[in-house]
Amino acid sequence: MMRGEDSEEVEIDLEDSSDPEESDNGEDPHTLWKAPPVVEEEENIHTSTLVEISDTKPLLNVRDPRGINDCLKVTFEDVIAEPVSVRSGDRVWIWSNALFEVCRVWIYRIVTVLLAIPFSVLSGLLFGFLSCFHIWMVSPCIQCVLIGTRWLQSLWTIVLDVIVHPFFKSTGRCCGGFSVHLAKE
Incomplete structure (x- = not known):
């Protein structure tokens, strides 16, 4: 993980700070141990030209672009919480x-x-197998069924247009003349 540069030293303050005025920089005492995130510069990353044109390079920075695992953003406060009535020491x-x-x-x-x-x-083997199975077996079978039952689709369209659609349209016009008024007695 060393890239030939000096890493910054992070100070961890674990003293009791029950008095908020004692905090030097105004931060909450429970976040003092966290180090600031290190921003990596693009020019410090030495990669080959093959990696630079790779499709997977954008995945290094954004690893969940569709937010599939948003439910796993768990912090300490999500798991452990002390009510006001019972408290442990600040340390x-x-x-x-x-x-x-x-x-x-x-x-x-x-x-x-x-x-x-x-x-x-x-996972790669499973999705590869499923893709191959779907492309070469499922889709052609579905197309064969659709080609073989084209006449049934046409017949169903005719039945809907000739019988069902006019029946419901006339029923709707007959019932459209009714009006209901509710009165409270």
């Missing part, structure tokens, strides 16, 4: 928050390293 709350986030991120990374490639291969 306990800050350390719990920090450990929750660190464990969540690292467990996800470890499980991803172990399972992402096998599941990607299995």
Whole structure:
């Protein structure tokens, strides 16, 4: 992960800060442990010309463009919340928050390293098989059925136009003259 540049040092303040005036920079005490997000510059990324023209390069920055997994945006406050009547110490709350986030991120990374490639291969095989099956078997069968039953579609259209449509149109005109007035007695 080293790219030949010095990484910034992040200060973690885990002191009790029950008094909001004690906070130096005005931030909430439960967010002091978080490091600011590092913005990577495009010129620092050294890639080959093959990767630059690849279709997968945009996927590195936006990994859920359609918002499929919006339900998984879980934060510490979504899982653990203390009511006003019972509270733990500020250090306990800050350390719990920090450990929750660190464990969540690292467990996800470890499980991803172990399972992402096998599941990607299995998913690719499954979707490839299903695509092939649909393109070469399902679609031609459906087209054969549609060609063979074209006369039935024409007959059904004639029945709807000659019998059903006029019946409901005349019924609607007959019932359209009625009006109902409700009065409260």
